[in-house]
Amino acid sequence: MKTLTVSIISIFFYSLVPVVCQGNWMAGTARIMITPETPLVMSGYASRTKPFFSVKQDIWAKTLILEDETGKRVAIITTDLVGIYSDISPAIYAGIEERTGIQRQDVLLTWSHTHSGPRLTLKDKPSSDATEADTQNSVAYTKALQEQLVHLVEVASRSLQPVDLSWGSGVASFVMNRRQRTPRGVRLAPNPSGHVDRSLPCLKVTTTDGKIMAALFQVACHNTTLTQNNYALCGDYSGFAQAHVEKRYPGANAMFMIGCAGNANPYPRGTMEIAEQHGREVAREVSRLLEGELTPVTGPLPTVLDVAHLSLQPQKSIPELEDIVKNGPSWLKGNARTMIEVLKNGETLPITYDAAVSVWQFGTDLTLIGLSGEVVSGYVLATQSAIGHQKLWIAAYSHDYFGYLPTAQILRDGGYETRGLFNGMGWFDEQAEEDMIETVTRLANEAGRKFE
Ligand SMILES: [Zn+2]
Numbered sequence: 001m002k003t004l005t006v007s008i009i010s011i012f013f014y015s016l017v018p019v020v021c022q023g024n025w026m027a028g029t030a031r032i033m034i035t036p037e038t039p040l041v042m043s044g045y046a047s048r049t050k051p052f053f054s055v056k057q058d059i060w061a062k063t064l065i066l067e068d069e070t071g072k073r074v075a076i077i078t079t080d081l082v083g084i085y086s087d088i089s090p091a092i093y094a095g096i097e098e099r100t101g102i103q104r105q106d107v108l109l110t111w112s113h114t115h116s117g118p119r120l121t122l123k124d125k126p127s128s129d130a131t132e133a134d135t136q137n138s139v140a141y142t143k144a145l146q147e148q149l150v151h152l153v154e155v156a157s158r159s160l161q162p163v164d165l166s167w168g169s170g171v172a173s174f175v176m177n178r179r180q181r182t183p184r185g186v187r188l189a190p191n192p193s194g195h196v197d198r199s200l201p202c203l204k205v206t207t208t209d210g211k212i213m214a215a216l217f218q219v220a221c222h223n224t225t226l227t228q229n230n231y232a233l234c235g236d237y238s239g240f241a242q243a244h245v246e247k248r249y250p251g252a253n254a255m256f257m258i259g260c261a262g263n264a265n266p267y268p269r270g271t272m273e274i275a276e277q278h279g280r281e282v283a284r285e286v287s288r289l290l291e292g293e294l295t296p297v298t299g300p301l302p303t304v305l306d307v308a309h310l311s312l313q314p315q316k317s318i319p320e321l322e323d324i325v326k327n328g329p330s331w332l333k334g335n336a337r338t339m340i341e342v343l344k345n346g347e348t349l350p351i352t353y354d355a356a357v358s359v360w361q362f363g364t365d366l367t368l369i370g371l372s373g374e375v376v377s378g379y380v381l382a383t384q385s386a387i388g389h390q391k392l393w394i395a396a397y398s399h400d401y402f403g404y405l406p407t408a409q410i411l412r413d414g415g416y417e418t419r420g421l422f423n424g425m426g427w428f429d430e431q432a433e434e435d436m437i438e439t440v441t442r443l444a445n446e447a448g449r450k451f452e
Contacts, residue, residue, distance in 0.1 A: 024069035025299060027163040027205050029214045029253040030156035031062040032148055034079070035233065036118050036141050041134045043082040044115025045228035049129040051137075052118075056232035056272065057239050059117055061149055062255045064205065064214045065102070065156045066165075068299035074106040074360065075153050076216065078255040080235040080242075081111040083401030085422075087122055088142060095150030100157045105305035108358060108370045109149075110257045110398040114223040116234040120145070163205050163213060166294035167366055167393070170200040170285040174237075174278050175221040176267030177377075179415050185329070186415030188265075196220065196264045197380045200282065201393045202289045203297070212252040215245055217286050218395060220259030220377060225266045225275035237266060240279020245286050254286070258397045262376035262404050262417055298363035304446045307354035308439035310405070312426035315339075315349050331419040338424025350425055356399035357439050361447035368393045369440060372400035376417055378407035382437050387444045388451050408433045 035058040039051035059080035067073045075096065084092075093104045119130075120142045126135040177194025179186045197220035205214040223236035235242065238256040245254035266278050316324075316339070324336040342349055358370035369383065375396035383394055403422040408430035410417055420427035444451075 025163050025165055026067040026160040027213060028065045028156040028158070028160040029063060029205070030152050031060050031253055032152045033058050034061050034081075034145060034148060035059050038137045038141070040118035040138050040141055041130050042115075042231070042233075043117060043119035044224070046129075048228045048231070050231065051134060052233045053231040054233070056116075056234040057243070059114070059233065059235055059239065060242070061152055062253050063152050063156045064216060064253065064255060065153065065160065066301065067160055068301040070300050072106070072301060073100070073102050073157065074108070074301060074303060075100075075102050075157070076108045076255070077110060077149060077153065078216070078257055079111045079149075080114050080239055081117050081120065082113055082115060083111050083397065084109060084120065086400045086402065088120060088146065089400070091146045092149045095146070096153045099150060099154045102153065102157065105358065106303050108360070108368075108395070108398055110370075110395060111401070112223050112235060112238045112256050113258050113261070113374075113397050114234065114236045114239065116226045116230055116232065116236055118233070162208050165203060165205055165297035165362070167201065167203045167297055168289050168292070168294040170202065170289050171198050172200045172219045172221065172282060172285065173198065174266050174281060175219065175264050177263055178222075178265040179263050179410070179413075179417070186413055188416050190265070190267050194263070195377050195381070197259055197377045199259070200285050202286055204290055204294055212249045212290060214253040214255060215249070215286055215290055216255040216257065217282070218257040218259050218393070219282060220261045220380070221264045221266055222261050223258070225269045225278055226272065227270055230272070232272070234272070234275070237275050237278035237282060240276050241282035241286065244280060244283030248283070248287055249290070257395045259394060260371070260375045260377045260380050260396045262374040262396070262406070263410070264377060295365065297365045301360060301362055302447050303358065303360045304443045305356065305358045306439065306443055308357050308436045309352040310355050310435045311352055311429040311431035312350060313429045318343055329414065331416050332427070335420040335424045335427060339426070342425070352435075353402060353421060353426065353428075355402060355405070355436070357436070357443060358399065359440070359443040359447040359449070361449050364450060366391050366393060367444060367447070367449045369395065369444070370398040371396040371405075372398060373402050374404040374417075376404065376406055376410060378409065379405070379433075379436065382407070382433065383440055386437050386441045387449060405432065405436065
C-alpha cells in the first residue's frame with residue numbers, strides 16, 4: 001500500500017513586530033492537504049460502498065491557534081471530513097497536548113460533514129459493505145490523519161504573531177429544512193416552512209499590517225449537495241466556499257465549521273454545479289462580512305469542557321425490539337438489531353450518552369459553544385432562550401460524532417433524525433433536550449457569559 005504523503009501547503013511565518021493590538025491576541029494558522037493517495041470508500045451514504053473514482057477537489061485540515069493576554073492557547077481545527085468518531089480523537093488530543101502544551105479542553109476539533117469524503121475507521125475487521133483491502137486502506141489513512149492533525153497544530157503554534165479579532169454574522173439562503181410531513185410520517189425532503197438556522201457567523205483574524213490571516217465561518221447546513229451518485233472526492237459546498245475565499249485573499253486560511261444542521265439540507269441539491277453555486281454564495285457572503293464593519297473581539301478566553309448526560313429511552317424488551325425490526329421504520333431497525341444482540345448476550349444497555357460540550361467565552365464579546373453530534377436546529381432556539389440571543393455562536397459537529405441529537409418535538413414526530421446512536425446502543429429520549437440545555441447553561445455560566 002502506498003504511504004500517504006503529507007505536505008504543509010501553507011504555513012504563515014511573520015516577524016514579530018512589536019505593535020499593540022486591540023485585544024492583545026496572538027495567533028498562528030496552518031493547513032495541510034488530507035486528500036488520500038489511495039482511493040478510499042466514501043462516507044455519508046450507506047448505499048455507496050465503493051472507493052472514490054476521482055478527485056474533484058482536494059480536501060484539507062486547517063487550524064487556528066489563538067493566545068489570549070494571559071498566555072493561554074486554544075486550537076480550532078477544521079476538516080473536510082464527514083465526522084471524527086470518539087475512538088479516533090483521543091490520540092489527536094494526547095499528541096497535541098504532548099507536543100504543544102494545548103490541553104484537551106482548549107481544542108475544538110470539528111468536521112464539515114462533507115458526504116463526499118473518505119470513510120474513517122480504526123477497526124481492522126471489515127464491515128459488511130467493504131472489502132478487506134478497502135478497510136485496511138481506511139485504517140491506514142485514519143492513523144496517518146491522527147498524526148497529521150497533531151503535526152498541523154504543532155506547526156501553527158510555532159508561528160504566533162499579534163492579531164486583531166473581529167466577528168459578525170451574515171446569511172446563507174440555501175439552507176432548507178429537510179423534514180417533510182406526509183400522510184405516512186416525516187420523510188427526508190424539502191420543507192420550506194420548517195425551521196432552520198440561516199445565520200453565517202464569521203471570525204476575522206487580521207495581522208498588524210492589515211492582512212487577513214484567517215477567516216473562520218459557519219453554515220448550519222448538511223454538506224450534502226452531492227448525493228449518493230457522486231464518486232468524486234470533494235468538500236461539497238463548503239470546500240468550494242473555502243477555495244473561493246482563499247483565492248480572493250491570498251495567504252488567508254479559510255476555515256469552515258458547521259452549525260446545528262442535523263435537520264437541514266442544501267436547496268437545491270444533486271449536482272456538482274449546484275455545490276459550486278452554493279460555495280460561491282457562501283464565499284460572497286464571507287467576503288461581504290470581511291470587507292464590512294465587524295465587531296471587535298477581546299479576551300481573555302476562559303474555556304470549559306464537560307459532558308452532557310443525555311437521557312436514552314428506557315430499555316425495550318427483546319420482543320418489542322423484534323417488532324421494530326419487523327414492522328418499524330427503516331431508520332430504527334439497525335439500532336433495534338444491535339440492542340437485541342446486546343440483550344441476548346446478557347449485557348446491559350446504557351441509560352445515558354455522555355456528549356462533550358465546550359463553551360469558550362471571548363471577553364464580554366462572544367460566546368462560542370461547541371456541541372458534539374448532529375444537532376438539529378431547534379437547539380439554537382432552545383439555547384438562545386436559555387442564555388440569550390446575542391454575542392452567541394453555536395457550532396455543532398465537533399468533539400464527538402455519535403449520531404443525531406433530535407429535539408423532544410422531533411422525537412415525538414419521528415423521522416430519520418430519531419435513528420439514535422451510531423454505535424447502535426440506544427435512542428435518545430425526549431428528556432435529552434433538557435439535559436443538553438441544562439449543561440450548556442451551566443457551562444456558559446462557568447465560562448463567565450453575561451446572560452441578557
Ligand atoms: Zn448527517
